[in-house]
Amino acid sequence: MRSIYGLAWHNLNAHRVRSLLSVLAVILGVSVTIAGSIIIESVREGVLKSDELRVLMEGLISMLDPAMLFIGIAVMMAGGFLIFNTFGMAITQRRQQIGGLRALGMTQGQVMRVILAEAALLAVIGVVLGVVLSGVLGQVMVAFIKQIAGEMLAFGDAAPTLPVVVFAAVMGLTITLFSVLIPARRAARVAPLDALRKPEAAGVEGISRWKTALGALLLTALLAYVIAAPPGEWVTYPLDFTLTLLFIGLWLAGVGLVLPALISLAARLGKRLMPGTIGRLVTDNVQRARGRTSLTVFTLAFALLVLIGLTGFLKFFLLYGIGSSMKPAEEQNALFITRVDILNGWGATIALDLDSILLTEEELQAILDTVESSAYTVSSYFVVVPEISFLGDAYFSYMLDPTLARNTQSMFTFTEGDWDFALPIMEAGCGVLVVPAVAARHNAGLGDTISVTGRDGPLECTIAGIGSGVAGASIISDTVRDQITDMNPALVLVVPYADTDPVTFQAALDALVTTYPTLHTVQITGFMVVLEDSLDIVNVSLNAMLLLATFAAAFGVVNTMMMSMDERRHEFGLLRAVGTTRTQMRNLIISEAALLGIVGGVVGFLAGIGVLVIIVMTYGLNSIGVSQNLWAAALASVQPAAVMGFVGVIVAPMIASLAAWLPARGILREKPVAAIPRLQ
Amino acid sequence: MTAVLQAEKLSKQYHMGTVTVDALRGVDFHIEAGEFVAIMGPSGSGKSTLLHLLGGLDNPTSGDVLLDGRRYRGMSDDQLTLIRRRQIGFIFQFFNLLPTLTAAENVALPLVIDGKRPEPEHVSGLLALIGLGDRHDHKPHQLSGGQQQRVAIARALVTQPKIVLADEPTGNLDSQSGQAVLDLLRRACDDHDQTIIMVTHDHHAAATADRVVFLKDGSIVNTLDMNKTDGKTRTQTVAAVMADLEL
Ligand SMILES: Nc1ncnc2c1ncn2[C@@H]1O[C@H](COP(=O)(O)OP(=O)(O)OP(=O)(O)O)[C@@H](O)[C@H]1O
Ligand SMILES: [Mg+2]
Numbered sequence: 001m002r003s004i005y006g007l008a009w010h011n012l013n014a015h016r017v018r019s020l021l022s023v024l025a026v027i028l029g030v031s032v033t034i035a036g037s038i039i040i041e042s043v044r045e046g047v048l049k050s051d052e053l054r055v056l057m058e059g060l061i062s063m064l065d066p067a068m069l070f071i072g073i074a075v076m077m078a079g080g081f082l083i084f085n086t087f088g089m090a091i092t093q094r095r096q097q098i099g100g101l102r103a104l105g106m107t108q109g110q111v112m113r114v115i116l117a118e119a120a121l122l123a124v125i126g127v128v129l130g131v132v133l134s135g136v137l138g139q140v141m142v143a144f145i146k147q148i149a150g151e152m153l154a155f156g157d158a159a160p161t162l163p164v165v166v167f168a169a170v171m172g173l174t175i176t177l178f179s180v181l182i183p184a185r186r187a188a189r190v191a192p193l194d195a196l197r198k199p200e201a202a203g204v205e206g207i208s209r210w211k212t213a214l215g216a217l218l219l220t221a222l223l224a225y226v227i228a229a230p231p232g233e234w235v236t237y238p239l240d241f242t243l244t245l246l247f248i249g250l251w252l253a254g255v256g257l258v259l260p261a262l263i264s265l266a267a268r269l270g271k272r273l274m275p276g277t278i279g280r281l282v283t284d285n286v287q288r289a290r291g292r293t294s295l296t297v298f299t300l301a302f303a304l305l306v307l308i309g310l311t312g313f314l315k316f317f318l319l320y321g322i323g324s325s326m327k328p329a330e331e332q333n334a335l336f337i338t339r340v341d342i343l344n345g346w347g348a349t350i351a352l353d354l355d356s357i358l359l360t361e362e363e364l365q366a367i368l369d370t371v372e373s374s375a376y377t378v379s380s381y382f383v384v385v386p387e388i389s390f391l392g393d394a395y396f397s398y399m400l401d402p403t404l405a406r407n408t409q410s411m412f413t414f415t416e417g418d419w420d421f422a423l424p425i426m427e428a429g430c431g432v433l434v435v436p437a438v439a440a441r442h443n444a445g446l447g448d449t450i451s452v453t454g455r456d457g458p459l460e461c462t463i464a465g466i467g468s469g470v471a472g473a474s475i476i477s478d479t480v481r482d483q484i485t486d487m488n489p490a491l492v493l494v495v496p497y498a499d500t501d502p503v504t505f506q507a508a509l510d511a512l513v514t515t516y517p518t519l520h521t522v523q524i525t526g527f528m529v530v531l532e533d534s535l536d537i538v539n540v541s542l543n544a545m546l547l548l549a550t551f552a553a554a555f556g557v558v559n560t561m562m563m564s565m566d567e568r569r570h571e572f573g574l575l576r577a578v579g580t581t582r583t584q585m586r587n588l589i590i591s592e593a594a595l596l597g598i599v600g601g602v603v604g605f606l607a608g609i610g611v612l613v614i615i616v617m618t619y620g621l622n623s624i625g626v627s628q629n630l631w632a633a634a635l636a637s638v639q640p641a642a643v644m645g646f647v648g649v650i651v652a653p654m655i656a657s658l659a660a661w662l663p664a665r666g667i668l669r670e671k672p673v674a675a676i677p678r679l680q
Numbered sequence: 681m682t683a684v685l686q687a688e689k690l691s692k693q694y695h696m697g698t699v700t701v702d703a704l705r706g707v708d709f710h711i712e713a714g715e716f717v718a719i720m721g722p723s724g725s726g727k728s729t730l731l732h733l734l735g736g737l738d739n740p741t742s743g744d745v746l747l748d749g750r751r752y753r754g755m756s757d758d759q760l761t762l763i764r765r766r767q768i769g770f771i772f773q774f775f776n777l778l779p780t781l782t783a784a785e786n787v788a789l790p791l792v793i794d795g796k797r798p799e800p801e802h803v804s805g806l807l808a809l810i811g812l813g814d815r816h817d818h819k820p821h822q823l824s825g826g827q828q829q830r831v832a833i834a835r836a837l838v839t840q841p842k843i844v845l846a847d848e849p850t851g852n853l854d855s856q857s858g859q860a861v862l863d864l865l866r867r868a869c870d871d872h873d874q875t876i877i878m879v880t881h882d883h884h885a886a887a888t889a890d891r892v893v894f895l896k897d898g899s900i901v902n903t904l905d906m907n908k909t910d911g912k913t914r915t916q917t918v919a920a921v922m923a924d925l926e927l
Contacts, residue, residue, distance in 0.1 A: 004793055007778075014780040097778060103737060104835075105765020106793045107758050192737045192764070196728075196772060 004110055007101075008117035015090070017663075019122060021559045022086050025079030026126025026172050028552045031134035032545060033072030033168040034160045038138030039145065039541070040064050045156025058384070058394040065392075067314065067542055074306045075549040076171055080179040081299040082556035085292055087119065087183035089563045091190075098187055099194030108188040115184035116177065123176035127169045134160060134168070145541045205290045207260050215257025222251055222614060232620020232630050237437035244619045248309075251614055255301065255607045259294045259599075263287065266599045274591060278584060282591045289564065296560040297600040300656070303553040304604025304648040305611055307546045311539055312612035312641035313619075318535050320633040321621045322472045323528060328410035329470060329495065330524040333502070336380075337367050337512075338491035341520045342530060356518075358488040363516055367492050370512045374500040376407040379489040381478065387442070387452040388461075388474040390435045390624060397474040399484060402426035402464075405475065408495040412475055414467040415625050417446045422464035426477035431464035433475040437623035439466050452476075454483040468625035543644060550648070554655045561593055561656075562663035572667055582668050589664040590657045597656025601649035608645050609638055683710035683746075684875050685734060685843060690743035692729050692898075703729040705898040706743065713842070716869040716876040718886035720918070721895035722926050727879040728847055730895065734877065735768050735845045736760040747843075765794055769836030771846035777820040777828055777835075783807065784816045787834045794839070806834040810864060826857035833864055837874075844868060846878040850885050862888045883922065887914035896925050 012019040044061050091098070098111060142155055226232075226247070235243055267283040274282060286293060339357055359367070364379065371377055378400050386393035398411070405411040406419045412433050414422075425431040430452075442450045444463055451458045459480065469475050476484065496505055509521050565572075575585065616634040621627070687709040694701040703726045711717050719727050732738045734745055736752055745752045747763060755763075764770075769790075777786045787806055788798035807813050810830040812823075820828055829849065836844055846865065850858035862885055868874045869890075878889065886892045887906060894902040902921055909917050 002792070002797065003795065006792070010778075010780045100772075100778070101789075101793070102761070103735075103764060103770050103772075104790050104793060105761055107761045109758070110793065193732060 004106070004114055005117045008114050008121060011090075011094075011114075012118055012121060017562060018086055018090070018559055021555045022083050022122050023126045023129070025082045025552050025555055026123055026176055027130040027133060028548055028555075029072065029076030029079040029175065030127050030130025030168045030172040031137045032075045032548050033069070033171065034131065034134035034164055035138035035141055036068030036072050036545060037065075037164040038134070038158050038160055039141055040068055041158030041161070042138075042142050042155045045158050046154035062392050062394050064538065067310065067538075068545070070310065071306075071542060071545045071549070072168065073171070074303075074310075074546065075552050076175050078299055078303055078549050078552035078556065080175040081295060081302070082552060082559060083119070083122070083176055084179040084183065085295050085299075085556060086559050086563070087115065087180045088186070088295075089292055089560065089567075091115070091183050091187045093563070093567060094187075095190055095194050097195075098190040099192055099196070102190060103192035103195050111190070112184045112188040115180060115187050119176050119180040119184075120173075123173045126176070127172040130172060131160075131165055131169065134165075141541070141544065144544060145537065148540055149537045205288065207264060207290070211257045212261040215254045215259075215261075218250055218254035219258065219610070222247060222254065223610060226614050226617035227631075230617040230620065230630050232617050232622070235618070235620055235622060237440040237623040240619050240623055244615055247614050247618050248611060251607070251611050252302075252305075255305075255603065256294070256298055259298055259301075259603065260290045262603060263290070263293060263297060263596070263599050266595055270591070270595050278588050278591070281588055282595065285588075285592050286595055292560055292564075293596065296557055297596050297603065299553040299556045300597065300600030300652050301604035301607060303546070303550040304601065304645060304652065305608040306549060307543060307648065308605070308608030308641040308645045309611045309615060310542060310546065311644055312637040313615050314535065314539060314542070315640060316612075316616050316633055316637040317621075319532065320628050320637070321624055321626055323531060324621075324626050324628055325413070325468045325470050325472060325624070326524055326528060328413060329408075329493070330528065332408075332410050332495050333523070333525075334408070334410060334493060334495045335509075335521050335523045336491045336493050336527075337509075337519055337521050339363075339518050339520065340490075342522050343520070343526050357490055359490065359492070360488065363519060364489065364492070366512060366516060367494075367519070370508050371494050371505075374505050374508070375494045375496040376404065377495075378404045378408055378411065378493040380491050380493055381481070381485055381487065381489045383476065383485045385452050385474075385476060385484065387450060388432050388434050388438050388476065390438055390472050390474060395473065397432075397476055398469070399476050399478050399481060402431065402475075402477045408493065410470070410495060411493070412465065412467055412469050413625070414465050415627075416466040417464065419465075421446070425462050425464040427479060429477075430459055430461035430480040430483075431477045432461045433465040433467065433469060434463060435468060435472060435474065435624045436466055438474060439463060440623075454480070455485070456483065459483055466625065472624050539640070550651075550655075554659060557593070557597070557656050558659035558662065561660040565589070565660070565663045565667055569667060576668075585668050586661070586664065589660050593656040593660030594653045597653030598649075600656065601652030604652065605642075605645040605649050609642060612638055612641055682712065684713040684748060685877075686710040686746040687730070687734065688744050688746065690730070690733055690745065691741045692726070692733060692738075693741045702898050704733070704740070707895075707898070707900055709893065709900065711875060711877060713875055714869060714873040715891065716866065716889045717878070718889035718892045719877065719879045719895060720881070720886050720892055720922060725895040726898040727895055729898075731845050731847050731877065731879055735770060736764055737770075765790060766839060767842045769839065769841040769844040771829075771832050771836045771844065771849045773848040773851050777831055779820050782817045782819060783812060783823065783831050786820070786831055787838055789835060790839045798838075803838070806838060807831075810834045811860065826853045829853060829857070830861065830864075833861060837864075837868060840872065841874065843875045843877070846876065848879055848881065850880065850882055858882070858885065883915050883919040886918045892918055892921075894921055894925060901925065 040061060043064070101111065138160070146155055231243055232240070264287055267286050271279050271283045339359065368377060381399035382396045383399050384394060385397050388397050389395035400411065402423055406423060415436065422431060422433060439445065444450050446463055446466060449460050449462050452461050453459070461476065496502070513519055513521060572585065613634050616637060617630050620630060687707050690704055690707040690709070691702070692704040694703055707730060719730065721727050733740050736745070747767065752760065778789065781789065784803050784807060788803050791798040804813065804816065807816060810833060812827060812830060815823060815827065820831070823831065829852065833849065844865065849865070850861050853861065865876050865878065866888055869876050878885070880886050890906055892904040892906060893900055904917065904921060906914055
């Protein structure tokens, strides 16, 4: 050993299993983050053969980016909890040693640096392996999604990009180091005299009443507030986002504060079910070292909460938000005519390049000739105008003839302004209809002018209306078509007149499709089903990724259990020496862990539903100009999430029991004498 | 000769709820360079407390400690730590060897902490001196209690500190290992001019010192100058004073 940093290596090496688990946590976080981006890239490559097409679809696909990023961060955070707990416990256990080092002349700074060096070493190993393994994980996940998606989605080849790798690596390092900051400071504060105190296993600790009360107050107040006066009804961009984040944070804090009391409650209930000495020991044991026990349970609950929250939020935002913007068109039995056979899945686009998607002049004319007498028609150009994109800057917008758009009555629903105000503006020059979030982003109101990117430089456009467009897209008038695009329309929206006979109309459409086999008619109703199916696939895929967060949480449980088993070696030896059988010991340990697992599962389930309700009621849909009954949307979004969560309630105790049983086996195999403390 | 270490009206109180324990009550004490002092007294008389304060491991309630005339009071934690690192060697009753390091690595530890490259011969020499030349690469759990204690002594001597503070270094040892430890301390004092302060319950161990200081209820109640005591009756003299105190 050449320097004090050799101590760091020694410490890691002396506790290989816990070091390994910490490294695994970092690996998971880093590789999931990168794999997420591989999956998205692969979808991009698969759907989009040509660059022009990619530009148009980018917006839809980029909606997955934040979800994947969120999952990566969630996994990383579960890993962070694990590392925090591991180092916290290790420092409690090493108190005497650290005191000894301080007595020998190690400064506080040196102690801190040794601990940070340990963490840095773990982080670097984890990041490197995480980057290496991310490619494999990405391919496995893509293969998995291919299996469940079938024809619905197409995938191409993708490799991680440098910025993503750098981001994941930096995040891995930062979260690891951040997680050990508090434990390291605690280590530095260990007094030299602690070297002379015998380390003690933690005793049963009391609960801070005011913390429990504060937590309970926070939880009830938050829920009561968002239910009684949903901020989602009035909140606007960008406050909607900030407020939702704040509430999620408060909710998590509340859960953390009441958790110790919930564990005690569960322990007391458990005592009823498990009478006798073993029951008594179980109840006492789960109430020891509350800090770390709570954090372990919290990690489990957190993984479950994220699972429920994300699944539910996607359902809410995509189906009730963006999906509901299609409701008016659906009610009018609208359909669109396009060359893409969307009803057979997005995979159909794989064979197409841009030219084969755009309608030819001949087809356009044929469509108009067929339906003009019995329906409103709008030829829709897909364009990407960053300034009016509602998600990021790559979401598509429609370019349409404003008069035709008005006639359909289903292309745009105004929250500010109306067609009478919008039409003159849109016919005179560049007028745009945008969602509230876009207007807010430009700090602009009705009638204000914003500058957008045209083909030959900036273009001044006036906000002619604010509200919700089909699929969240903004609308730009086709008066300035030459300055925005030189492509043909990709679809024609067809809204039958109220008095059109459905049978003859359908016959006409059938005839059209027979004459032009390249064309497909897509009923909005059918399209909604496709959307829901795609959403399900996205959900399953995301859940599969989130399962890895549950893994990280499970590693945390294994680690905490292992370390407390180690700490309680003497205690176990004593129990064995006075005649407790191995079977009794095993039951004791497994019951303890299962009890914690059950609390984690149930709390995660309930807190997950709570957080989803809070997100829905707080975020609302104002930013995309949709007004919905939020309460109904919340209830509907909770259902699929609740199924996932329920699985978690059953799986969490199993994970926890297994996590405890593994380390306990080794210790119980020893003869009781091994547990008798030696001088050292 | 000048006082290398000096205690001025040193007091230490422990507050346990409403009860206050006076562990030390205004102890004045000084020790000269190269002196070997033993501290004796009944259990709870404040011996360990005094040793901890002298070593800068804890703060006194009042009074002060001076090392080479420099006051501890007002020093930062880092300054005190540097004093412990370079000028003082500790030997505790319970050894505090790092369980993951070998005997040699444990001995070299204070040098490593100081950012120095330990010379292997120096460490081997010390291990040989304590009779563990062949246990270089043994981990603490592979050593007996007495052997561990000797490693701790080698560690306290490795930086050649001016002062060695030992709290019952022979407390857990049989008489033979105990004698080896005492010889080591005596040699450190005689050959290397190191200053030794040793807390002990053992009359014979105390008789090895130059001077024995007796504590009772947190105050110094007696001092014996061993060099002025007849060599054959030293142990009995110490025992007699102790018997008096314990009455
Ligand atoms: N950390 C502490 N908190 C409270 N009281 C303490 C503490 N440390 C020591 N004391 C009290 O201070 C007094 C002196 O303790 P000290 O350890 O110095 O005695 P000692 O002379 O070393 O005894 P022994 O021979 O048993 O080791 C005792 O009454 C003890 O109870
Ligand atoms: Mg003592």
